[in-house]
Amino acid sequence: MEKTYAPHSIEQRWYNTWEEKGYFAAKQEGDSYCIMIPPPNVTGSLHMGHAFQDTIMDALTRYHRMKGCSTLWQPGTDHAGIATQMVVERLINAEGKTRHDYGREQFIEKIWEWKEQSGGTITRQLRRMGSSLDWEKERFTMDDGMSKAVREVFIKLYEEGLIYRGKRLVNWDPVLHTAVSDLEVLSEEENGSMWHMRYPLANGKGHLIVATTRPETLLGDAAVAIHPDDERYKHLLGEFVELPLTGRRIPIIADDYVDPEFGTGCVKITPAHDFNDYEVWLRHRDMSAIADLPHGGLINVFTADANIRENDDGFDIIPAQYIGLERFEARQRIVADLDAQGLLEKIEDHKLMVPRGDRTGAVIEPFLTDQWYVKIEPLAKPAIEAVEQGDIKFVPDNWKNTYFEWMRNIQDWCISRQIWWGHRIPAWYDDQGNIYVGHSEQEIRDKHELADDYPLKQDDDVLDTWFSSALWPFSTLGWPEQTPELAKHYPTSVLVTGFDIIFFWVARMIMMGLKFQGQAPFKEIYIHGLVRDAEGQKMSKSKGNVLDPIDLIDGIDLEALIEKRTSGMMQPHLAKKIEQATRKHFPDGIPSFGTDALRFTFASMASTGRDIRFDLARTEGYRNFCNKLWNAARYVLMNTEGQDNGLSDAALEYSQADLWIVSRLNQVIAQTRDAIENYRFDLASQTLYEFIWNEYCDWYLELSKISLQSDNAALQRGTRKTLLRVLENILRIAHPLIPFITEEIWQRVAPLAGVSGETIMLQPYPEADNSQIDEQAIGATNWLMAFILGIRRIRGEMNIAPGKPLNVLLQHGSEHDRVLLQSNQSYLLKLGRLASINWLAENDHAPESAIALVGDMRILIPMAGLIDKEAELVRLNKEIQKIEKELPRIEGKLNNSNFIDKAPAAVIDKEKGKLTSLRSSLNNLNEQLSKIKAL
Structure with a gap:
């Protein structure tokens, strides 16, 4: 392995390999696990909300793929009627033309040309995020098959009297000359x-x-x-x-x-x-x-x-x-x-x-026009019952109340739009205003016995984009044809989406799925919050706090970031405002974090709250976490490559540390599986972080050195086998969240651990084995860690050099403590940098010492001769004076009503936290000062 973790050298290479080898494709065998991607606009680019929810969907897909399911994460994009038409209109306006100069058919051809040349930005960006979508099944809401499904639904609803034409008020955009949905209105x-x-x-x-x-x-x-x-x-x-x-x-x-x-x-x-x-x-x-x-x-x-x-x-x-x-x-x-x-x-x-x-x-105008509507109440009733009866479960459960509130007060749905790009309404009119609905003009003429010269004109309007999106869970699987994919993957497993489109999309998919498939389109709906900045503010260009996920992956310097945000902006004053805000938020630009660190950040934020505060400091921390895992793997490989790693028939012996880390591994597997199954990715990431960083890297790798340096060959083999076994399992547990680094390391570790396979993606997700949980080893190692941490705390508080050997006295310990001391003596001496450990007799007088507790047992470190008393008093007094100078400033700020009234809540909380921390530090320093003076 390379000495330094460099995500850019591995990520694109591995993604290309996965896609080329077809690892993302749904297989025939296994229970179905299907997620439909909320189709992003074909005009769009990846924003933080996309990146967040796509990380969650990919983690679920990879997890269930490793569990042996036939996983289909259905990709696709939405034709985005108004947005796409505007993009192309701007392009032809720059040529001095309008769409009317081209006419409807030629203008639509222009849009298809643009789509083929420029419409793939967001799918390329999804690949950068590591999204394991089944790209061979990619759909577009204007595909022929999708268009057929749209016409079929429109015609059936019309024939049942559930679609009608009427004059009512709509949200009218006087520039676009079309009705728009509530979601397209910003108030x-x-x-x-x-x-x-x-x-x-x-x-x-x-x-x-x-x-x-x-x-x-x-x-x-x-x-x-x-x-x-x-x-x-x-x-x-x-x-x-x-x-x-x-x-x-x-x-x-x-x-x-x-x-x-x-x-x-x-x-x-x-x-x-x-x-x-x-x-x-x-x-x-x-x-x-x-x-x-x-x-x-x-x-x-x-x-x-x-x-x-x-x-x-x-x-x-x-x-x-x-x-x-x-x-x-x-x-x-x-x-x-x-x-x-x-x-x-x-x-x-x-x-x-x-x-x-x-x-x-x-400014949107309430406007009275003739439009097409869906009579919604007959469709809403079964959709409400599906949630009431538990056929569909909201996660978190409270979102069902929002759903019920909307659905029980629902109005008929205006589905027509006065633009050219979209699914044209399959309705024709004669000169008397009679309406004919059918798949084609010829079908209508044949059905109604109308002569070829009988004048018919198709409706100029197109359908609301949400109409075709409402059919997404079954139209993408080939409906109205009864395809094998439809039989296998409908209903889908879970929908992952934001709360802001529960009504616009989620409810409509439920209504259409029940109407045309007889089943709800998904079993569960995981509702996530909206991504905001670290202060809890909505991300917006004018605030200068918008983050582009690709910038976080690749990094971007300040000048390039400003150029990107203000390029092509016609209003100089607004460009200046954005530049100033960008300099304030990102004075050093944005460093490169790599995809895995970004994904792990998103997972760590996926709690059940409504808002998600994104903080670059966390991403930096998770970049360090990836680096920690990389270095741990290098240590393991350096100690196992070319060695007997316990795969032979030679005898094996396991240390207490080996038994402890395997026990913790099995507990972590169970905790992580439970967290993912319950959509608590924050708990899954927290569990993995603490286990990998604190237990495996900081404790077990250090403890393993003692076994590897011993003269016991069987113990060495047992520890090498444990190093590999636990690391290989760690990689599989973490793979759904951080796929690139885990694949890269796994390829090197798996053969040494005796595991075969082409890719970690298709390896089984680890299962916990309770028989391998050794409570005695866990208890003994917890005692050891508490002992070492007590020693380290004293070194830190007393400013004792980490490498200085210490003599330790023990007092008030139980018989069990004595047994544990005996079994952990070698670990304690080496990890604690101790010269000796001795028990004080009950009647012996303890010297002036720094004290740590492990249960009732006292750890005493005699202070005489350990530190320069005068120098330490000077140092402590200097620290105390520094804090005493800082405290009044923060207290004054928090007592200032202007600051409290105007500052964001997050800023106030930060200052309060700083005040609490300083007061705690001052108390600790004064305690240390008293102890040193007493020596």
Whole structure:
């Protein structure tokens, strides 16, 4: 083995070998273990959330592969309708063209060309993460087979009356000219205004004051609502107000939606431009005062561009002076006109949540359009029952409550999008507006006996990306064909995903799986948290705290990181802000950690919490952990290559340390298996870390030197066999989490340990053998370690050189302590750097000593002649003064209300921890000072 652990020299080589040799492919034999990857956008690149959940999925897949299962980790990417169309549109816009210059078919060809050339970024990055996906089965949501499944589902749901076309409110992006899902809407608090407007009573007896953040929608008001129990206004029910600027009358109605404590208690109801107002309208639309309004009160005032529309529907609704104005320009004009007519009461500053499209940044408009919908309630009922009955288990269990909350209040699902890239809706229209749904135009003509020249036009809309994603667990396996893969791997074993898409994706997969397969698509759903920075802040470009997993693997210097983050940015002020934030967070750039260290970091963070705080210091620690394992392997190989390692018929003898480490190995195997089976990767990684670093490397390797240096050949053989056996098992236990380093070392260790095979990937995962757990050896070694640690603590506290031989006296020990001392004498003398160990008689006076305890037994190290008393007093006083100077500074900070009110909680906690540590250190130093003075 190379002297230095260099992850980049092994990772790509091993991944290529694994993939070329087909080790990732699902085999025919064995019980199925199947995970469907949440398909990343074909436009995307790997972010920290991907890297985290892919590490978990890969660990599960590798673990079950080693258990002998037929493992299928299904890869694939999502066509990402809006995102992909925008990427390609930007490319052709740079050429001075638009998609309309190409036309639909040629533009879609352009997208396919882009996909073939540039769409594989994220799959290459998944390989860098060591993801053992069955790449031969890779799918794309626009593949022919997937498209066939989408059409089949649409047609069947339509024929059952579960898909329909209707006019309702949607989230409308006025730049993209399409409906978008709630997940594509980002609502953040912004500074705005609250306009208080006077609506004159039609009876001429005063006015109502209505407060709104959107005065431009006044043109579409259908009513003014009050709370039915609001005594201030109850007498006005049934009356009308004159809608300012329009010449229309609208009724005053009562509805529980109104909060009488908010504003004036009077709310304008604009059902075509507000989701809550639309629900109010549904409850009151049959009352004649609303039903007699134009369009029954459902009055749309905007075009698809969010400009004020023309009066082209037979009603004179929109005043001429506003027609064609952009919505925010119309706002200014309307407010000015209200003011001019004395109808503007006041304007207040107001913070409000503003919904913006995640792709365009445009303010999203609730917009009334004709769209395709899935009638969701009949599909939701069995999906709720599947979780209630335990057919599907959420991990952690509390997430089922979030699922139930969404599912029991579910609305029909808008599945149409007004873009070109995606699964085109398989519906055709004739000139009379009749709808025909089928797999193709020819099939429709044949079925309905329509002549070839009978005019039919296919719907221009495409399906919401989530529609095809909802079919992912069975469409990827070949459905609607009844394939062997579908029979073998459906239902899948577990879904690993974030809580933010429980409704958008998870619930819809459950509904579609139950509907079209008769079974839920997965048995368990492991919900993980969202990856945040070390301070608990959301990662964002503007904060400069975003991490790219590949940068963590390869490393990147500060200047390159800044260039990467600000390259191509059109807004100089934003680029400067990102540069400054990046310099603050990463003043030295990002060092290279390698994939295994990053994966182990993710595993260590995979607890049951909602948020995952990613700290580079932990990754650095796990890089050191990998290095520790590498060096341990080098030690083992140096002591076993070319030696008799106990594989012959020669006699074997095992030391207490050998029996102890094998006992601990079997306990660790059981603990790790249990942790992985229960999705506690944090506990699995913690168990492995402590065992490998503390027990195997720091203790057993040191103890093994004593056996290897003895004159007992049988003992040497036993220890060499144990060194190899335990290391080979360690590599297999840890392989699912750190696959590269374990494969590299295993290839060298396995032959020496008598283990054959091409790859560690296909070796059996270790099983615990309780018969090999020697409690006596565990107890004796724990006693030994406590003894040595006591000696080391005294050396540290008293500043005694590590190599200085010490004379040790023992007092108050039991007979069992005496037996243990006898069996551990050689270990204690060598590891403790001791000159002698003697028992004090009961009546003997103990000299002034430093003391450590092992149970009731006292370990005494006489201080006389060991240290330079005066020099040690000077050193301790200097340390005490340093802490006494630092303490008031931190105490002052924590007593400063400005700091407590403004600093992030993580920063405050850090300062509190520092204060506690300093106080503890001061107490310890004062105790040592007293001891030294007494000598």
